[in-house]
Amino acid sequence: MTGNAEWIKRGEQVFVGTYSRFPAAMVKGRGCRLWDADGREYLDFLAGIAVCSLGHCHPAVTEAVCRQAGELMHVSNLFHTRPQIELAELLTQNSFADRVFMANSGAEANEAAIKLARIHAGEGRFEIISLSGSFHGRTLATVAATGQPKFHQGFEPLPEGFIHAGFGDPAALEELISDKTCAILCEPLQGESGVRPLEPEYLQAIRNLCDKHNLLLIFDEVQTGLGRTGTLFAHEQLGVTPDIMTLAKALGNGLPIGAMLTTDDIAASLGVGTHASTFGGNPVAAAGAVAVLKTMLAPGFLDQVRERSAYFMERLEEVAARFPHLATGVRGRGLLLGLVLTEKGCDLGMDIVNQLFARGVLINFAGGRVLRFIPPLIVEAEDIDLLIDRLVEVLNGC
Known part of the structure; x- marks a missing residue:
């Protein structure tokens, strides 16, 4: 061997x-x-x-994946599929959200959130403020959103419209807001930069700034979501609700799947043809994710x-x-x-x-x-x- x-x-x-x-x-x-x-x-x-x-x-996930792989593996999002619908229902029933977009990874979920924030804000409002020390993915847009210069090196010029605020300073963050700003993007706890929690008071101050300046608040819960911090989503224990939330990692327990969640009103800005994913929420990955959520939601x-x-x-x-x-x-x-x-x-x-x-x-x-x-x-x-x-x-x- x-x-x-x-x-x-x-x-x-x-x-x-x-x-x-x-x-x-x-x-x-x-x-x-x-x-x-x-x-x-x-x-x-x-x-x-x-x-x-x-x-x-995990036995429940393995059984669900194997069963689904023997029934239907892929048809694209030109059709409805049962596992994807069941997954979206579980996510909306157990969160602030009304609508879900399925992707294949955390970076893709964050890309969807970035596009939604920009199109919802309208022409001229395209800047997104994120925090120093943040990590949001490896695509060009999510690298640009990431507040760690080491990930930028060699890939300049990065897409414009991403600004990084100092960690833990709401006043400094507010100074960066302009008539071009459409959203603030942050993780409730920064994992990649050294397990740095955002305190409830800091997150509430960010929420207040979004409300004051008519900005969307995006929570990247790719690493913190799905039970990792002791509640289904990290923000639940912090008393602050986002307008958009992204998930991935634990959602499929090993299969590639991501999701972007938001409200009816905000989701309406992404109409037919504005965004898509060939594999996003495919039946096998979605079936596994349904098993994951049902297990985590068990008493x-x-x-x-x-x-x-x-x-x-x-x-x-x-x-x-x-x-x-x-x-x-x-x-x-x-x-x-x-x-x-x-x-x-x-x-x-x-x-x-x-x-x-x-x-x-x-x-x-x-x-x-x-x-x-x-x-x-x-x-x-x-x-x-x-x-x-x-x-x-x-x-x-x-």
Whole structure:
């Protein structure tokens, strides 16, 4: 049987080199565990970058996908399909939204939101303000919206109409609003820049600015949505409702699917032919997403996420207290948590990640400052304890 080394060698000969990959070819997953081509087992606290929130090969999702693949895989959006309609009904019944546009990814969902904001505002109002440290995707428009210059380098000139406001300063944000502004775009919690939560007061101030200046508020919940922070959508626990919301990642538990949600009034601005997606919400991905939502909406599921979050945060705070020369504390919500590192710890961040990988534990280093933990939402206390034990082993050697 071909092992890691052979698969890696073959892959390096054929792929464009846009990824820095771990030296493992994953071949099987179950729950919070992965196995590579050499048969090695890993405890997964990365979850496909916040995607496999029900764990790998969740039985309900697997059954729904296999059943649908045997019935109907694709017809395009020139036709109605049952799984897509069921999914849109679940999303609207459990959110502020009345209407849904289906896409294939978070970047595509954000593109749809950007186009909707511009066409709804009308001619001359096209600027969108986002926040420094934000991440909204890898297409040219969503890269331009992303408030991290490192993602812009080499792709200039970027599409115009995107402005970045300093993080946490509503007054500075308001100074950027002009008669060209149509929307403010933000994540309720910035994941990629280092697990930085936006406090409720800050989000409410942004909401107030949108209302004052007749702007749309867009929440990018690609990473924070679908139970990740302990409620179905992160904004629910923050007391602020957007006009548009984008989802992806956990929606399909591994299948490519995204969604842009909004109200009847705003959705009316996107008429027939103004936007489209050949594969968006295809029957197989939509069937999987229906199973995901039904599982997450079952009684007790989100309660358990919050319980696991409290326990995990407590254990991480113990680590921070034990290693003050390496960590300053813990931040995040739900099961999107970060161990904030000191200057010395930051220098060792990737080394810590790699040492954990060598011990069979998967996490990542976000924003050059934080060890990020995004396990499947079905994670058990025993899994958290094992992660903590391995992390302490590594930090003891730093």
